[in-house]
Amino acid sequence: MRAARSLATLDEVESGDHVCQLLEPAENAVERSRAFVADGALFGDKLVIVGSDGRPAPEFADAPALVVLDPARLEGSSLLAAVRREAASAGREGFRSLRILRHVTADHRGPRPDTMLQSELDLEEFAADSGATVLCTYRPGDWDPPILDQVRCVHPHHVGSRPEAPGFRVFRTGEGRWTVSGVIDAEGAAAFGAVLRSLVAHARILRLTCHDLEFFDAAGMSVLADAARLLPERVVIIEGANDTVRLCWGLSGFAVPEVPVVMVP
Structure with missing residues (x-):
């Protein structure tokens, strides 16, 4: 069963992990990713690099498989299609699995902010369903905090200490099922709403498992209701x-047919 966790180093990455690595201003992405690449060769994984300019760093040029x-040609769902093709060929070629290293940059070759969240949700689903290992590297100074919050909260695994915000994680735990853990309050409500809107748009029935949700306040409930109203046929x-959550949901006036949300114990 997948669960959110923090990793001390990249040596702790396991199959099916979708890891977020945040770089300090002076840190080098290649140096920080070296252990991830080396372990791929050790375990017999096929390495896929989504880089800033479609070329591997010289240090990785001799990596096997x-x-x-090129991210400039991988807008939207084409990234998911590309990694699925590579996964299919990896199986035929005798590799254990796929290992994806993604350096996400904020220049003109990188993903547009409006597609970043969906691409990370696609990779999260792909990692969970296929057993592939995905490492996404971001430099926080390159991104507006609200955008970075959205992409961080859909990575169940993080290198180093867990970021303070947002205080929740949404990650894939089965067909059509996503788990929500942590705390959803006013600080994280905007990011939670963005994730919900993306998920609802791609699933007729969306199941959110909330056993590990520690706190869910009025702001979180409001964005849940708003996201559900967008597509009432879902x-x-x-x-x-x-x-307590079910009682507050009803008292807030959200337990009505116009809000297609069903809460069960």
């Missing part, structure tokens, strides 16, 4: 909501 994808099922 190296495929480089249904959001909240599983594991405690008595």
Whole structure:
């Protein structure tokens, strides 16, 4: 069962992990990723690099089974299609799995901010369903904090100490099922709303497992209701909501047919 966790080093990365690595201003992305690449060769994984200019760093040029994808040609769902093709070929070629190293840059060759969240949700789904290992590297100074919050909260695994905000994680734990853990309050409500809107748009029935959700305040409930209203033909099922959450949901006026959300214990 997948669970959110922090990793002390990249040596702790396991199959199926979707890891977020945040760089300090002076840190080098290649140096920080070296252990991830080396372990791929050790375990027999096929390495895919999504780089800033479609070319591998010279230090990785001799890595076995190296495929480089140019981000300028991978907007939206084409990134998911590309890694699925590489995964299929990896199986035929005898590799254990796929290992994806993604250096996400804020220049003109990188993903547009409006597509970043969906691309990370796609990679999260791909990692969970295929067992591939994905490492996404960001330099926080390159991004507006709200954008960075959105992409961080859909990475269940982080290198180093867990970021203070947002205080929740949304990650894939089964077909059509996503787990929500941590705390959803006013500080994280905007990011939670963005994630919900992306998920609802791609699932007729969206199941959110909330047994590990520690706190869910009025701001979080409001963005949940707003996201569900956008596409009334869809249904959001909240599983594991405690008595207090279900009571507050009803008292807030959200337990109405116009809000297609079902809360179950």
